[in-house]
Amino acid sequence: MKALNQIWAIAKREQKRMLQRGIYTFCMVLAPVIAFLFFTTLMGEGLPSELPAGVVDEDNTATTREVIRNLDAFQQTNIIEHYADVADARKAMQQGKIYAFYYIPKGTTELAIAGKQPTVSFYTAASYLIPGSLEYRDMKMMSEYASGAVGRASLYARGYTEDQAMAVLQPIKMEMHAVNNPCLNYSVYLCNTLLPGIIMLLIMQVSIYSIYVELKEETSKEWLAMADNDIVKALAGKLLPQIVTWSLMGLFCLFLLYGVWHFPLNSGIWPMILNMFLLINASLALGVFFCGAVPSLRWALSLATLWGVLSFPISGFSFPQMAFPDTLKGLSWLFPLRHYFLIYVDQALNGLPLYYSWLNIAIQIAFLALPIMVLSRLKTFLLEYYYTH
Amino acid sequence: MKWLRNTIEVWAYEMKCALLDEGVVVFFIIVPLLYPLLYAYLYNHESVREVPTVVVDNSHSTLSREFTRRVDATADVQIISHCQDMEEAQEMIHHRDAYCLIYIPKDFAKDIAEHRQTVVELYSDMSGLLYYKAVLSSCTEVSLDMNKEIKAQLIPGATDEQISAFQYPIEYQYVPMFNTQNGFATFLIPAVLIMIIQQTMVLGVGMMAGEEREKVRKHIAEPHIIGKNPIEVLLGKSTVIFTIYVFVAVYLACIVPSLFDLIHIWRWQTLLAFMVPYIAACVFFSISLSSIAHDRESFIIMFVFLSIPLLFASGISWPASNIPIFWKGFSWLFPSTFGVNGFVRITEMGATLEDVQHELNVLWIQTFVYLGISYLVYKRTYGKQLWA
Numbered sequence: 001m002k003a004l005n006q007i008w009a010i011a012k013r014e015q016k017r018m019l020q021r022g023i024y025t026f027c028m029v030l031a032p033v034i035a036f037l038f039f040t041t042l043m044g045e046g047l048p049s050e051l052p053a054g055v056v057d058e059d060n061t062a063t064t065r066e067v068i069r070n071l072d073a074f075q076q077t078n079i080i081e082h083y084a085d086v087a088d089a090r091k092a093m094q095q096g097k098i099y100a101f102y103y104i105p106k107g108t109t110e111l112a113i114a115g116k117q118p119t120v121s122f123y124t125a126a127s128y129l130i131p132g133s134l135e136y137r138d139m140k141m142m143s144e145y146a147s148g149a150v151g152r153a154s155l156y157a158r159g160y161t162e163d164q165a166m167a168v169l170q171p172i173k174m175e176m177h178a179v180n181n182p183c184l185n186y187s188v189y190l191c192n193t194l195l196p197g198i199i200m201l202l203i204m205q206v207s208i209y210s211i212y213v214e215l216k217e218e219t220s221k222e223w224l225a226m227a228d229n230d231i232v233k234a235l236a237g238k239l240l241p242q243i244v245t246w247s248l249m250g251l252f253c254l255f256l257l258y259g260v261w262h263f264p265l266n267s268g269i270w271p272m273i274l275n276m277f278l279l280i281n282a283s284l285a286l287g288v289f290f291c292g293a294v295p296s297l298r299w300a301l302s303l304a305t306l307w308g309v310l311s312f313p314i315s316g317f318s319f320p321q322m323a324f325p326d327t328l329k330g331l332s333w334l335f336p337l338r339h340y341f342l343i344y345v346d347q348a349l350n351g352l353p354l355y356y357s358w359l360n361i362a363i364q365i366a367f368l369a370l371p372i373m374v375l376s377r378l379k380t381f382l383l384e385y386y387y388t389h
Numbered sequence: 390m391k392w393l394r395n396t397i398e399v400w401a402y403e404m405k406c407a408l409l410d411e412g413v414v415v416f417f418i419i420v421p422l423l424y425p426l427l428y429a430y431l432y433n434h435e436s437v438r439e440v441p442t443v444v445v446d447n448s449h450s451t452l453s454r455e456f457t458r459r460v461d462a463t464a465d466v467q468i469i470s471h472c473q474d475m476e477e478a479q480e481m482i483h484h485r486d487a488y489c490l491i492y493i494p495k496d497f498a499k500d501i502a503e504h505r506q507t508v509v510e511l512y513s514d515m516s517g518l519l520y521y522k523a524v525l526s527s528c529t530e531v532s533l534d535m536n537k538e539i540k541a542q543l544i545p546g547a548t549d550e551q552i553s554a555f556q557y558p559i560e561y562q563y564v565p566m567f568n569t570q571n572g573f574a575t576f577l578i579p580a581v582l583i584m585i586i587q588q589t590m591v592l593g594v595g596m597m598a599g600e601e602r603e604k605v606r607k608h609i610a611e612p613h614i615i616g617k618n619p620i621e622v623l624l625g626k627s628t629v630i631f632t633i634y635v636f637v638a639v640y641l642a643c644i645v646p647s648l649f650d651l652i653h654i655w656r657w658q659t660l661l662a663f664m665v666p667y668i669a670a671c672v673f674f675s676i677s678l679s680s681i682a683h684d685r686e687s688f689i690i691m692f693v694f695l696s697i698p699l700l701f702a703s704g705i706s707w708p709a710s711n712i713p714i715f716w717k718g719f720s721w722l723f724p725s726t727f728g729v730n731g732f733v734r735i736t737e738m739g740a741t742l743e744d745v746q747h748e749l750n751v752l753w754i755q756t757f758v759y760l761g762i763s764y765l766v767y768k769r770t771y772g773k774q775l776w777a
Contacts, residue, residue, distance in 0.1 A: 174511060319577075
């Protein structure tokens with residue numbers, strides 16, 4: 001009972017410190033909220049539409065104008081300019097005005113009618129991967145369509161039915177199913193991991209700051225004395241208000257993703273609440289571990305920053321992990337965000353039973369053992385070290 | 390020429406301070422040195438190859454086996470298993486043994502023989518968009534080839550050209566420009582390099598400023614500051630940062646890309662004319678921002694997380710044309726937004742200085758605006774000579 005009282009007293013002290021210093025309010029409330037709103041509204045469209053594109057129509061016949069009108073009507077493409085030649089269009093691309101352009105050489109219509117198979121081409125600025133590939137998709141579809149229209153017309157003229165014509169033109173057809181994200185929503189694909197990632201990064205940094213700022217301000221002895229120099233109680237009291245605040249922020253994040261933006265949630269909300277809670281605690285555990293690993297506010301923060309920023313690429317939510325070098329694949333097990341992402345894929349995205357995620361859940365729990373390894377070291381640091389520049 | 394002597398004095402002293410402060414060295418030198426190597430190593434393979442895929446072949450025909458064999462032979466897809474039914478295939482995907490599924494219907498061969506269109510269904514796990522791309526493009530490619538051959542049988546005696554003209558009355562070709570392999574490293578790393586310049590500089594400068602604030606609060610005077618006016622201090626300090634980052638920028642913009650065979654088709658004159666205002670804008674931006682650094686460390690935790698939103702705000706990933714106006718305005722505050730776009734176009738797309746005129750202009754405007762703010766900040770910090 002006494003222990004609980006002590007922890008409670010330390011927690012109240014911590015809460016007071018958190019409210020007094022703007023930095024906690026900024027990093028625990030303002031920063032995450034700004035980041036959440038930033039990412040979800042930035043990608044609010046889901047799939048970017050009406051991307052600027054150009055055309056070079058050297059043929060300029062009724063048919064080619066029709067093709068260009070149709071291309072413009074596609075959802076992702078917005079023809080903003082006609083260019084006189086390829087060099088001009090290329091220039092516009094280098095100036096960042098367009099992401100792609102469609103090139104119809106002179107005589108295309110004539111050759112097509114004569115059955116001489118002319119070639120049209122489309123160019124994308126592949127340095128901008130997303131808009132480039134989206135416009136590629138539209139332009140390819142348009143080309144297939146234009147070609148198909150001519151082909152179908154000539155077959156209809158020979159008395160083919162539509163089914164027969166399709167069997168001749170395209171005997172084998174591909175039908176793609178993007179399971180659980182049918183419209184390829186980029187926001188679903190990125191925000192589901194980016195937002196928790198921001199929380200993870202801030203948790204590690206704030207926890208380290210909150211522990212070692214005591215050393216810097218020479219209050220660490222006072223803090224530990226409140227717990228009879230018991231590091232477990234001291235940490236429990238200090239981290240309690242943080243766990244509560246971060247849990248609320250985590251719930252807010254889930255509410256935003258699944259309540260406001262209605263991202264796929266095939267598992268129901270509970271597994272994701274568990275997932276978020278595990279991420280928060282694993283991140284806190286890592287923060288404490290870094291404190292115990294290096295006895296300096298600055299170095300522990302630098303370590304957490306490295307770990308936190310590296311978490312984003314290494315989780316493999318944008319560039320899949322299977323294409324990483326093997327050493328980094330192994331290393332990725334040490335990042336809580338990686339496990340959060342995998343649990344999210346199994347649960348919210350694919351709606352599998354919870355036991356499919358058992359390994360990742362177990363590892364997130366195992367992170368909680370990390371602080372135990374450094375507790376006595378950390379206590380020594382807090383009692384005997386001084387802050388140095 | 391007293392001001393020049395004063396400035397040089399500040400410069401020499403600050404340079405020594407910066408290089409001896411291990412916390413600052415981490416941000417100014419170690420992070421810019423190592424981070425790009427890590428990123429380049431991570432994305433070394435550029436794109437996803439041999440995505441593990443399972444097949445459910447209900448047709449069991451020579452033709453369906455031919456289709457599967459050819460898909461397997463493509464670079465992007467690897468068939469790891471033939472499953473009896475959809476349940477078995479889905480189970481493999483759920484266990485992450487495979488990411489895509491190709492379903493060939495029972496009537497596949499029969500349909501083709503009887504001149505009916507047949508549909509092959511492709512399924513992709515959406516945990517990664519690149520899986521989707523890999524299986525779709527590989528299967529489409531194979532189907533186009535096979536369609537051509539099937540058609541040859543439909544129109545006996547036709548030449549290859551006739552068949553091709555029949556299928557594609559209008560041929561088309563796709564040319565990905567600049568990043569010709571659609572590679573991930575080529576797309577992301579140049580932006581990250583430019584981001585590193587701004588972010589590490591902000592952190593290092595913030596740390597230095599935080600320490601100064603701590604000293605001012607404790608009335609500890611830096612000997613080299615006494616008797617200097619704010620403009621001399623500002624000039625001295627900013628040139629220190631500028632000098633260090635000239636080396637950092639040469640490493641990031643010239644050495645890293647050639648080390649990892651990333652595209653770098655810049656002319657050095659263009660790159661120089663662009664990087665100078667970028668670094669200058671970053672220097673004064675960092676100094677302006679450092680006015681809110683209360684102590685050495687608080688700045689780190691307030692600013693690191695912004696790196697990720699800022700990378701997105703630059704328009705390198707989510708296209709700039711589709712960024713809501715409010716966030717666009719926000720992104721204009723940061724030199725990185727213009728730095729990233731200008732640099733990517735110069736280094737990968739061979740843009741000339743004229744092509745990046747807009748970015749260049751804004752960077753100069755930012756330089757002067759932030760210079761003005763920096764001056765005010767220094768006037769407040771050093772103008773009153775609080776410790777005197």
